[in-house]
Amino acid sequence: MDTLPAASGGAAEPLTPAQLRELYSLMVAVRHLDTSAIAWQRQGIIPGYAPEIGQEAAQVGSGYAVDTTRDFVFPTYREMGVARTMGIDMVAYMSTHKATWHGGLYDPLESRLAPIQAVVAGSVLHAVGWAHGQTLDGKDGVAMTYFGDGASSQGDVHEALNFAAVMKAPVVFFVQNNGWAISVPTERQVAGGSVAARAAGYGMPALQIDGDDVVAVVEATRRAFAHARSGRGPVLIEAMTYRRGPHSTSDDPGRYRSLDEERDGAGLDPLQRFRQRLLADGVADEAFFAGALAAAKAEEEQIRTGIQALGSRPGTEMFDLVFQETTPALQAQAANWREESEHV
Amino acid sequence: MDTLPAASGGAAEPLTPAQLRELYSLMVAVRHLDTSAIAWQRQGIIPGYAPEIGQEAAQVGSGYAVDTTRDFVFPTYREMGVARTMGIDMVAYMSTHKATWHGGLYDPLESRLAPIQAVVAGSVLHAVGWAHGQTLDGKDGVAMTYFGDGASSQGDVHEALNFAAVMKAPVVFFVQNNGWAISVPTERQVAGGSVAARAAGYGMPALQIDGDDVVAVVEATRRAFAHARSGRGPVLIEAMTYRRGPHSTSDDPGRYRSLDEERDGAGLDPLQRFRQRLLADGVADEAFFAGALAAAKAEEEQIRTGIQALGSRPGTEMFDLVFQETTPALQAQAANWREESEHV
């Protein structure tokens, strides 16, 4: 499906070989960090993790289209690949999975990535508000908000689509339809079968794309950004992909899908696909792939070391970060806590 | 718009002259009661009212398609015409506007009309649950839920459309698009311009109809009921109409729309239109119209007398109707209340 007017100017330049290689490097880094994080959980380094294995093309490709000097991105709990692509400090990002701080330790304002969001569909409306702020300020930033096939069932998504379309807010709604919401498959979640098909009902253009083709994802996202940036309103992208791993490290997919179903549903691995393509097109060779993997490994090691070195945040932050202007009652509670926990 | 498959069997029989005259009588009764209720408010008989003037065709026509031996209807606060058409005791119905009891004094189970609902979009999901219960019980009742153009913006409407479509629940979503949600016109409320257009995104058939043509409304609603009743899932009907009066007796439409806009938007009065048609088709004559009006007047007088005679409900009902099984704390509060208010 493609209901986005073709004339979106400026977004049509093809990716250069260097960019294609960069995309591959990012995907390898993300894949390696992702599989490592599952291992970290098994090793007790972190208490839990929500892998995005299989969604690297969708995440790296969309994140690649972001201009961090002016855009703003609203992730869920599963956008590690987007964060990495946007250049977020990955120790600060992964700290949420270490149970250090819910939103992560990175600075959302500087990095242009909103705090990690654990409420399904929780931040979709925030993107609309932020984007409307751009209109009010006469700026040209675009908000991109991520959500899943499962999240599409939430009332807030509808309200966000309608608000954005009524206000012509510069928002890109990026849906990763990964086939599952924990144990519930898309066909029992999304009536009609496609989230992209919903956009027409709001008079909003939409693209349903192969979310496992990183080049297609970059191109579609760039087109959507160009459309939104030029003041023509929001766009919805539905990237068809597959959650190849468990929902999270405490999930047991064997209870609701067979390995056969998994293989059939997942199709070709997006990373392998891209690798074949780069090879076939002569854009990269085995030496490059080996180098990318080595870099990914080195990076993972550094992040792991950083995570392991990460101490707990001081308990006073519980009190100090509630408000900009604290209250006497809260200060009293903090004093009481300090006294009783120092005593111990 | 009409995306409802034509083959819906059994619903195609044309209305007989007697039925057409019955529809007219109903519309006159509703129009008269409605305009009278505004007068009652001015006279201090009731504290407030939400007139449905101009929506008689949509309400009488849709209510006429209900089979009260098996269907169930979920109104908003503005479905007086539906209630009247379904044969609800109108003193019991109007008691809600007398501030006697929020849900009205009629028995929803017996009358097949859910209590009056003051939360916008509040009962749309209830219809889905009730309808799914029909499926589970192997029965063939259909739920019809009413909501407005304004209500269509609520998240619950989206959740209801999706749940109903996923479960193939026998629901008719009847939208009265009357152009306004208090002071906000449809074009700034419903992105894309049509609630019916949303249905396709859920794989749900929809009809956008002339809601001021009572015959068209009856026929469309019957088709939708037949479709839902036969197990083929939900249908959405968007009846295009116009709120000719104020939002409620405390509203002042002059603040947000001019009389010219009102006249243009409203178009022909549905009651006058139907009258012309019946005359032209030789179905009814002036004597009939005069009789219908006289009956409406007599009816209004009876209802007004009933409403005026209606005393307040005893205060003990506040406590006694909270639960099926009351609690000691509540009984204690009731006892306390009784003591302190009898003393007075």
Added chain:
Amino acid sequence: MSNSILESETSVESPAAGTVMSMQQALNRALDEVLAENPKTLIFGEDCGRLGGVFRITDGLQAKHGEQRVFDTPLAESGILGMSVGLAMAGFHPIPEVQFDGFAYPAINQIVCQIARMNYRSRGTLPMPITLRVPSFGGIRAPEHHGESLEALFAHVPGLKVVSPSNPHEAYHLLKYAATRPDPVIFMEPKSRYWQKGEVDVARPDPAGGSPTGAKVMREGRHLTLVAWGAMVARCLQVAELAAEDGIDIEVLDLRWLKPIDAAALAASVRKTRRAVVVHEAPLTSGLGAEVAQLITQGCFDTLRAPVERVTGFDVPYPSGDLEDEYIPNIDRILFGIQRVLEYKRG
């Protein structure tokens, strides 16, 4: 609901001290000034724009400040509050309205999980200077869901501040104060008091020099403290007048801030009067009266001569107009509560 007086009074210049106006006018004026003073403030919600709100609190503001600053949204409360979060992240100070108390419920998820937590979640980098106006409480014979008291819910949510004015003067100053704070404030307007007039001294929030965040003694007394907020303050003042005829000297404390609660003011008053009754419209169980009573008991255990009484709404859904006078604490019920406290004898 004529607004002719109002329209001549929405200018930003200061009138003479002690101008008489209604709470509706005072709120409208505060909003007008806030819009004029801070270009980042925005007002939006259902029917806030052209109509000026169903209670006319935003009357004339769209015409004066433009459709970008004051606008109508689609009819969806979660949307309104969720959008506010994004606007706050973008540096704005949203002043959204939910049309009636009972329609805050669809937005509770955004209020509790997002607005109240974003500053915390983001470690202080994304403050939420959102002033949510909620026409609140009962007393106007309105339809269902139009007479709710949500203060106990809001006060329990970490990350929110909650305030309710009891008269036009308080309304003007508290709204101006709330709308300039960097934290989210739920501003609960006692809708039954919108059209009551009172003196507003725009130049002096508190001639006595009190803090804008504390409770306020509205009447001094020696025998018993009545604690209330919103519309119940005026009722308690009436009760105090009646009691005075019987020689009972009642102190009336307007709590004003329902979170954080001014525990020091409660203690100071009750240490003097040694007896207290707390009055609210919300249902009894787990209402804010329990917190107030417990704070008093903690602060004045030794001086208290009787357990704190609560005179409140009942544990029943807010009833229809015919029964609302039975539900809302009336003068008699408050007097009975006072009597129970005064006649209490240690067993």
Added chain:
Amino acid sequence: MSNSILESETSVESPAAGTVMSMQQALNRALDEVLAENPKTLIFGEDCGRLGGVFRITDGLQAKHGEQRVFDTPLAESGILGMSVGLAMAGFHPIPEVQFDGFAYPAINQIVCQIARMNYRSRGTLPMPITLRVPSFGGIRAPEHHGESLEALFAHVPGLKVVSPSNPHEAYHLLKYAATRPDPVIFMEPKSRYWQKGEVDVARPDPAGGSPTGAKVMREGRHLTLVAWGAMVARCLQVAELAAEDGIDIEVLDLRWLKPIDAAALAASVRKTRRAVVVHEAPLTSGLGAEVAQLITQGCFDTLRAPVERVTGFDVPYPSGDLEDEYIPNIDRILFGIQRVLEYKRG
């Protein structure tokens, strides 16, 4: 989360009195029996069906009772609860689940404005026999919004009843009781206790013959009453053991029903012990502890030797795993609270 033991124990036959099982197993068994006994009961929610719920509380129930009785819904809590209303109107007894406490917020509008009021609004003709299961409270190092305590909110809503079990025996009997009631019950499961085992006497809810709706003395004592519910009951029992070593004899009262609260049991206990501490995970301000404290004070004003203490979570958003032990009342903080009460001297 192995369920091998469970699977052999979900049959409806009674085992010998005092079978040892986890709370997860007890709840699963109760649901299994309720489904078998009442054909109008339905279980649904997110991942309740094939997966058996993320906590496996509904494990095996879809396979056994069929896809019509136990089913997955789309991911929308308002949808789940709104649908429950309609099903109840059609004569069913829905037993929906929200996956975690924090995800009840999107459904609050349906819970407060519809479920809690439909019986009232319809004058008793449309009862709402809905048993809403909410895995609740903290303590499992989970992501944000997975450790909330909503009892104060629910308890304040007229038309709801609220209960929380503290051990497998209570879980089994209270769920069976709740799921056979004609009124809406919020069933708050202490998720940190799901895997703790305990004896369940399926034949006898209360060998002492107590009421299913009251509070329950879990340990008798003479010096002070600890009031708690959910996961805090076990912690209070631990505290009582420790205190006993110092000669302090503590009574532990499991409140069980958070609405209606068993005020008589509170009074009976504290009239004996003359001192009380209430413990909960939720934030302090406007928490249910305030109501409990005030009920105790009202009931025992003359016998109380010190103001009731509250040891609770702080007025801060529930923190991330690293800090949750600082947030949830721990043994030390409860002991400090007890000490403050015991050492209280009238000034």
